[in-house]
Amino acid sequence: MVAVCVAPTDLRPEVDDLTGTVRSDLRRADLPAAEAAALEYGLRIAEEWGGWVLVACCGSAAADDLLREARALGAEVVRVGTAPSPTAGPLGPLGPLGPHPVAPGDLAGHPAATAAALAGAIRGHGQPALVLCGDRSGGAGVGAVPAFLAAELGLGQSLGLVSVRTEGVGRLVVERRLDGGWRERLAITGPAVLSVEGAGVRLRRAGLDAVLESAGAPFDVRSPNGSQTPPGEPVAGGMHTSASRPYRPRTRPVPAPTGDAHERLLALTGALSDREPARVVGPLTAAEAADELLAYLARRGYTT
Amino acid sequence: MGRWADISFEARMATVEFRVSERAHIVVDSDVCRSCTTKVCVHACPADLFAPTADGGILFNYEQCFECGTCYMVCNSEGAISWTYPDGGHGVVFRHG
Amino acid sequence: MTDEQQAPDPPVFDAVVVGAGPAGASAALALARAGRSVVMVERGPFPGAKNVYGGVVYGRVLDEVIPHWWEQVPVQRWVVRRSTMILTDTQAVTLDVRSQAWGAQPYNGMTVFRADFDSWLAQHAIDAGARLLTSTVATGLLRDGSGRICGVRTDRPGGDLRARVVIACDGVNSFLAKEAGLLPRADATHMTLGAKEVLALPAGVIEERFGLGPHEGLDIEAVGGTAGVPGGGFLYTNRDSVSVGVVVSLNGLAASGRRPEDLIASFKAHPGIASYLKGAEVKEYSAHLIPEGGYSTMPELATDGLLVAGDAAAMTLAAGIWLEGVNFAIGAGLEAGRAAATAIGTGDVSAAGLSGYRRALEASFVLRDHKRLRLAPDLVLSDRMQQQYTKVLCDIAEDLFTVTNPQPKPGLVRIMRRVLRRHRVRWRDLARDGLDTARTFR
Numbered sequence: 001m002v003a004v005c006v007a008p009t010d011l012r013p014e015v016d017d018l019t020g021t022v023r024s025d026l027r028r029a030d031l032p033a034a035e036a037a038a039l040e041y042g043l044r045i046a047e048e049w050g051g052w053v054l055v056a057c058c059g060s061a062a063a064d065d066l067l068r069e070a071r072a073l074g075a076e077v078v079r080v081g082t083a084p085s086p087t088a089g090p091l092g093p094l095g096p097l098g099p100h101p102v103a104p105g106d107l108a109g110h111p112a113a114t115a116a117a118l119a120g121a122i123r124g125h126g127q128p129a130l131v132l133c134g135d136r137s138g139g140a141g142v143g144a145v146p147a148f149l150a151a152e153l154g155l156g157q158s159l160g161l162v163s164v165r166t167e168g169v170g171r172l173v174v175e176r177r178l179d180g181g182w183r184e185r186l187a188i189t190g191p192a193v194l195s196v197e198g199a200g201v202r203l204r205r206a207g208l209d210a211v212l213e214s215a216g217a218p219f220d221v222r223s224p225n226g227s228q229t230p231p232g233e234p235v236a237g238g239m240h241t242s243a244s245r246p247y248r249p250r251t252r253p254v255p256a257p258t259g260d261a262h263e264r265l266l267a268l269t270g271a272l273s274d275r276e277p278a279r280v281v282g283p284l285t286a287a288e289a290a291d292e293l294l295a296y297l298a299r300r301g302y303t304t
Numbered sequence: 305m306g307r308w309a310d311i312s313f314e315a316r317m318a319t320v321e322f323r324v325s326e327r328a329h330i331v332v333d334s335d336v337c338r339s340c341t342t343k344v345c346v347h348a349c350p351a352d353l354f355a356p357t358a359d360g361g362i363l364f365n366y367e368q369c370f371e372c373g374t375c376y377m378v379c380n381s382e383g384a385i386s387w388t389y390p391d392g393g394h395g396v397v398f399r400h401g
Numbered sequence: 402m403t404d405e406q407q408a409p410d411p412p413v414f415d416a417v418v419v420g421a422g423p424a425g426a427s428a429a430l431a432l433a434r435a436g437r438s439v440v441m442v443e444r445g446p447f448p449g450a451k452n453v454y455g456g457v458v459y460g461r462v463l464d465e466v467i468p469h470w471w472e473q474v475p476v477q478r479w480v481v482r483r484s485t486m487i488l489t490d491t492q493a494v495t496l497d498v499r500s501q502a503w504g505a506q507p508y509n510g511m512t513v514f515r516a517d518f519d520s521w522l523a524q525h526a527i528d529a530g531a532r533l534l535t536s537t538v539a540t541g542l543l544r545d546g547s548g549r550i551c552g553v554r555t556d557r558p559g560g561d562l563r564a565r566v567v568i569a570c571d572g573v574n575s576f577l578a579k580e581a582g583l584l585p586r587a588d589a590t591h592m593t594l595g596a597k598e599v600l601a602l603p604a605g606v607i608e609e610r611f612g613l614g615p616h617e618g619l620d621i622e623a624v625g626g627t628a629g630v631p632g633g634g635f636l637y638t639n640r641d642s643v644s645v646g647v648v649v650s651l652n653g654l655a656a657s658g659r660r661p662e663d664l665i666a667s668f669k670a671h672p673g674i675a676s677y678l679k680g681a682e683v684k685e686y687s688a689h690l691i692p693e694g695g696y697s698t699m700p701e702l703a704t705d706g707l708l709v710a711g712d713a714a715a716m717t718l719a720a721g722i723w724l725e726g727v728n729f730a731i732g733a734g735l736e737a738g739r740a741a742a743t744a745i746g747t748g749d750v751s752a753a754g755l756s757g758y759r760r761a762l763e764a765s766f767v768l769r770d771h772k773r774l775r776l777a778p779d780l781v782l783s784d785r786m787q788q789q790y791t792k793v794l795c796d797i798a799e800d801l802f803t804v805t806n807p808q809p810k811p812g813l814v815r816i817m818r819r820v821l822r823r824h825r826v827r828w829r830d831l832a833r834d835g836l837d838t839a840r841t842f843r
């Protein structure tokens with residue numbers, strides 16, 4: 001089973017300029033891009049591994065339509081209904097943002113409690129081969145839930161991934177950004193919690209029949225208090241770095257200018273040097289535009 | 305005049321939610337536009353999405369479109385604008401319409 | 402590309418309603434109440450997401466289908482004050498009507514946001530048994546071997562939706578009515594563009610500035626004030642915001658070279674409006690077309706397997722002092738749903754079988770109001786009305802109340818003669834237009 005954790009949020013809440021009060025409307029909720037990507041990866045992985053997807057959500061019923069859409073994509077759905085009190089999680093109330101107004105059912109400020117509720121819901125449906133999350137929730141999230149979730153489930157974690165691909169059944173190769181433009185490539189074999197950025201993939205659309213079938217159908221809604229299973233034992237290994245390389249194109253060293261201050265300034269700003277006049281090359285498709293930019297960079301010696 | 309009148313066009317458009325689709329739902333054939341003398345789309349489009357280019361054509365960006373239909377209604381050059389709705393669930397989302 | 406051997410798929414639903422706006426939700430509600438299976442196909446992520454209007458819904462049309470609707474409708478404010486303004490660049494003549502009766506049962510107009518109202522109305526259809534398919538575009542009509550319409554194509558994978566009757570409630574651009582050959586591809590002559598801003602203002606400030614009680618609202622309709630482009634402006638009060646915008650003739654806009662948001666700015670800057678809006682900041686900008694042609698531009702309302710209702714059938718009543726579309730869409734949607742249910746019952750969903758729809762509309766306010774006011778749209782947007790008479794009226798009013806002592810008061814007839822000469826209006830034209838106006842609004 002591949003579990004995907006989602007938290008549909010109002011991605012454009014109203015913020016009062018004067019008081020800073022945030023008013024969000026869950027009826028207008030959508031899946032944040034990162035969670036949509038997580039779900040798409042989950043569906044792809046489950047297809048290739050021959051498994052199934054469990055979509056787990058912790059929140060109110062306001063966004064159930066979005067969960068039904070996920071169900072129409074072939075996933076099982078579980079929602080942990082009412083909000084647990086912030087102290088419910090075994091790890092305590094570690095909301096890093098401190099007390100701030102939390103809408104009923106919205107645990108954005110209480111990642112530990114959210115993670116505990118999600119972990120219980122997932123375990124209620126079986127042992128996950130993989131747990132996928134968005135890198136951070138759409139609200140005030142800081143991306144702590146996946147880490148807490150890994151602790152709750154006793155799994156390894158790899159967070160903030162920019163790409164995920166399968167390499168045969170049970171094996172993944174993932175990439176994530178590191179500081180300074182570096183990338184890290186990891187091979188993942190054991191069960192793990194992964195969080196992904198909202199880039200690179202788009203969530204597929206559910207077919208008409210499936211949507212009609214799923215509309216109005218019930219799914220598993222449980223209360224958070226019934227899920228107090230002890231944290232799992234840590235699983236060692238299952239994840240190792242296979243490559244790590246700098247971001248390209250590389251920085252091009254430019255010799256320091258010489259001469260007096262005036263000349264150096266001119267050289268640095270390029271004020272008097274010849275420059276390529278602007279050209280209109282569009283309208284281009286995205287692919288043509290990318291080619292054009294790459295060709296430009298190549299001409300200027302950046303991509304060698 | 306108070307500052308409420310001075311809002312920049314970018315700020316104005318930033319008040320609207322767009323769930324941008326990968327597919328461009330409106331495509332403008334710049335070759336047809338080159339022979340258009342009125343270019344009424346340029347000022348009539350409430351989202352200001354038609355930009356005249358130096359070569360007399362039109363550069364069109366579909367992302368912040370209200371899906372109102374003004375452009376294809378006022379354009380009288382056959383074939384200049386291919387107009388469809390964005391894929392379901394994408395495009396503009398009004399909160400206060 | 403249907404397999405010759407295979408019989409066409411049977412219809413999945415009795416009816417498919419395209420669009421979950423006021424017309425679509427009402428049609429689905431009527432069908433579901435009649436025990437028919439019906440699905441609404443809506444391209445937005447929720448009903449109302451794509452819809453823009455000025456701001457006032459007249460709810461009495463709901464009396465018969467949703468008893469006590471006023472207790473549950475997501476209202477912003479109940480309109481108790483209605484101002485009709487005639488504007489020139491520097492003048493305004495206002496007819497200001499106030500009635501506290503409008504602020505109590507059975508109520509008259511209410512300001513609501515479409516995202517709220519359309520979702521609310523669609524929920525009533527769902528509660529009655531209708532299905533709602535959001536985030537789904539109906540991309541075309543399905544026809545059977547004989548060319549009869551038998552469903553719609555959607556943009557979902559595997560997206561053909563078969564039904565005995567299709568009701569096109571897909572709004573002003575109705576590509577379904579166009580595909581069926583009922584509407585012209587484009588018709589700028591009979592379209593106006595509405596461009597609107599929702600501006601934040603605290604509830605208390607609104608009540609103070611507009612002289613309103615806590616749940617009371619104001620509705621301002623203006624002719625002119627749009628920098629010379631034929632059209633007018635509007636201002637509606639919501640709970641803690643106001644909706645301000647312009648409605649301008651599409652051809653007029655195209656010819657003017659002005660931008661829509663510029664026209665909003667000039668309406669907002671009019672001295673009669675500006676002080677109301679001090680300090681109000683834009684919360685949302687939006688735009689939408691209005692089919693203003695009225696009765697004479699309405700398409701055929703039924704063909705084999707297809708009914709058209711609401712803005713898709715040009716049913717907005719835009720007659721200068723009125724701008725009503727939602728109530729007309731609801732009225733038409735309900736009748737379309739009922740007529741479809743009856744036709745499905747008899748098994749005859751041909752144009753003839755569905756003709757009860759038109760008959761019902763002829764008997765209801767929908768076509769009766771439209772027929773009576775069929776000349777109004779042209780009259781209101783005519784050059785003389787827009788350019789000359791607004792100025793004439795404002796000048797007459799100004800002169801009437803300008804005290805020019807030591808000269809004695811000039812008398813109304815003298816003022817009129819003077820003003821008409823100033824604006825080169827002949828008595829003959831005035832008399833004829835007056836008669837036309839009387840006939841139009843009789």
Ligand SMILES: Cc1cc2nc3c(=O)[nH]c(=O)nc-3n(C[C@H](O)[C@H](O)[C@H](O)COP(=O)(O)OP(=O)(O)OC[C@H]3O[C@@H](n4cnc5c(N)ncnc54)[C@H](O)[C@@H]3O)c2cc1C
Pocket residue numbers: 389419420421422423424425442443444445448449450451452453454455456457458459537538539540570571572573576594595596597646648689690691710711712713716717724725726727728730
């Ligand atoms: C600026 C402005 C001000 C107005 N002011 C007022 C006012 O104050 N009071 C009033 O009563 N009326 C007003 N109107 C008119 C009113 O908005 C319309 O008459 C009314 O919305 C018509 O309802 P409808 O259901 O026919 O169409 P719409 O409300 O346009 O609904 C059509 C629905 O169909 C959906 N749709 C369209 N095509 C497809 C497709 N292919 N597949 C799936 N779904 C589709 C759309 O998303 C939409 O939800 C105003 C209009 C405008 C533009």
Ligand code: SF4
Pocket residue numbers: 332336337338340341342343344345346354362378379380381384385
């Ligand atoms: S889109 Fe139409 S109006 Fe605009 S420039 Fe092209 S041909 Fe002219």
Ligand code: SF4
Pocket residue numbers: 330348349350351352353368369370371372373374375376
């Ligand atoms: S549909 Fe309206 S907003 Fe979109 S490009 Fe055309 S005119 Fe502009």
